[in-house]
Amino acid sequence: MSEHASHNLPPTFKGLQFTxxxxxxxxxxxxxxxxATGTVILRPLYSNIVPYAREIYCNGNPRAYxxxxxxxxxxxxxxxxxxxxxxTPxxxxxxxxFMSGLLRPRDNISVPPSLQGMYMGATAESQALMKGEWRNGSWAELVKVPAENIHxxxxxxxxxxxGYDIEDLGYISTLAVAYGGLSDVGVRPGETVLVAPATGNFGSAAVFVALAMGAAKVIAMGRSQExxxxxxxxxxxRVVTVPLSGxxxxxxxxxxxxxxxDVYFDISPPFAGSLPHIKAGIIALRPKGRMSIMGGAxxxxxxxxxxxVFKGLTLQGTFMYSRQQADELIKLVETGLLRMGKRAGMRTAGKFRLDKWEEAIEHAYNAAGPGKTTYFVPNGE
Known part of the structure; x- marks a missing residue:
């Protein structure tokens, strides 16, 4: 019996490769x-397609990842x-x-993480991870990941x-990002949290995460009334909306x-141009208020x-989330404190086979919005 057969693994698998x-x-x-030691082989069921995938893997990579x-x-x-x-017994x-795509050097936890299958990061240490051992991601029938990336x-x-469908759980990926920033500024029960902008995938997720963390009121701010x-x-x-005038x-x-x-959460996207909402949000913070900065401006x-200076404000930058924060977010979901699925306005926008990649990436971009997720289903449903 071959080693692959002893693990019930095929000798090859199919993946969507970009050159x-x-x-x-x-x-x-x-x-x-x-x-091998310290690794796990996974069979992806629902692989997230971020709305901006076409700006990374297609069209000349305008995001310059x-x-x-x-x-x-x-x-x-x-x-x-x-x-x-x-x-890993x-x-x-x-x-x-849930597989987290965050890669961190095991020998230097101070290095900012890279994103498996997406972004190598800015340091030689983070780039070495994806140039070698962890080059390929989850748009495939199988994927190898570090054991510590498994939740x-x-x-x-x-x-x-x-009562969730398994596909509903793919939204954990989006919620975990918002939780990373809100956790770092220590959102406490009874506080008022501003999310601006709140109409994108991650901003809208922050609204639900803040509620689950005990916020008494969440102010969702954005340009699109719809x-x-x-x-x-x-x-x-507990949520109020405020139109963004500019x-x-x-x-x-x-x-x-x-x-x-008490808290202002910002995850402004790249190419946002002028960002007057950031100054407005800071002005609106109470003395000793905190701001979480997670965007890509x-x-x-x-x-x-x-x-x-005079109000004693704290501005906290966060890139993604820690392993502990991912586990804490999952506990909020499993205990029912953080609701998901259709009842919470979270829906699957589309599901695609790997060979439908062009349609899938375009659909993820066009269908993006609060609570929506598009997936590849590499192994069928």
């Missing part, structure tokens, strides 16, 4: 890795364990798990007790009308310097 952001991808056969070529993309996903290494084949899901509680209404769906009466003074006054704001942002 250049200016060339079409192709579904290729890839040799199946064996579960650095990644090796050729590469199979794909970061976080919902999987079943296909095979685990001998040094708690992980068993068939377990339902076991209580399938009985989530599917039988809470998307603000979508955020309200399933959110309850005028700093008017927006700050509209926010201050809702009382003292490329340019410098003007800040009300003396106001930050």
């Amino acid at each position: 250049s952001p200016t060339e079409p991808a192709s579904v290729v056969d890839v040799p199946t890795p064996l579960p 650095n990644y090796p070529s050729p590469m199979i993309p794909g970061t976080s996903c919902i999987c079943r364990i296909a095979a685990a290494a001998p040094d 708690h992980l068993k084949a068939g377990m339902l798990v 076991i899901l209580n399938e009985q509680v989530l599917t039988k007790g809470l 998307k603000l209404k979508a955020v309200l769906e399933g959110a309850g009466d 005028n700093v003074e008017d927006d700050a006054a509209a926010l201050q009308a809702h009382g003292p704001i 490329r340019g410098d942002v003007g800040l009300p310097y003396l106001m930050i």
Whole structure:
């Protein structure tokens, strides 16, 4: 019996490989890795397609993400364990798990993480991870990941007790990002949290995460009235919406009308141009308030310097989330404190086979919005 057969693994598997952001991808056969020490082989069920995937892997990569070529993309996903290494006795084949796509050097935890199958990071240490051992991601029938990237899901509680479909759980990937920033600024029960902008995938997720963490009120701010209404769906009466006008003074006054704001969560996207909402949000913070900065704005942002000084504000930058924060977020979901699925306004926008990659990436971009997720289903449903 071959080593692959002893692990119930095929000798090869299919993956969606990109060789250049200016060339079409192709579904290729890839040799199946064996579960070496510290690694796990997963079978992706629902692999997330971020809305901006077409700005990374296609059209010349206008976001200028650095990644090796050729590469199979794909970061976080919902999987079943296909095979685990001998040094991971708690992980068993068939377990339902959330795979985090964050790669961290085991010998230097101070290095910012890279994103498996997407972004190598800015340091030589983080780039070495994806140039070698962890080049390929989850847009494939199988994926090898570090054992520490596995988060076991209580399938009985989530599917039988809470009534979720497995595809609903793919939204954990988006929620975990928002939790990372809100956790770092220590959102406490009874506080008022501002999320601006709140109409994108991650901003809208922050609204639901803040509620689950005990916020008494969440202020969702954005330009699109239609998307603000979508955020309200399933959110309850602890959420209020404020239209974003683009005028700093008017927006700050509209926010201050809702009382003292304890926390401001910002995850502004790249290419957002002028960002007057950031200054308005800072103005609206109470003395000793905190701001979580998680966005991708490329340019410098003007800040009300003396106001930050005199009010004693804290500005906290966060990139993604820690392993502990991912586990804490999953506990919020499993205990029912953080609702998911259709009842909470979270829906699957589309599901695609790997060979439908062009349609899938375009659909993920066009269907993006509060609570929506698009997936590859590499192994069928």
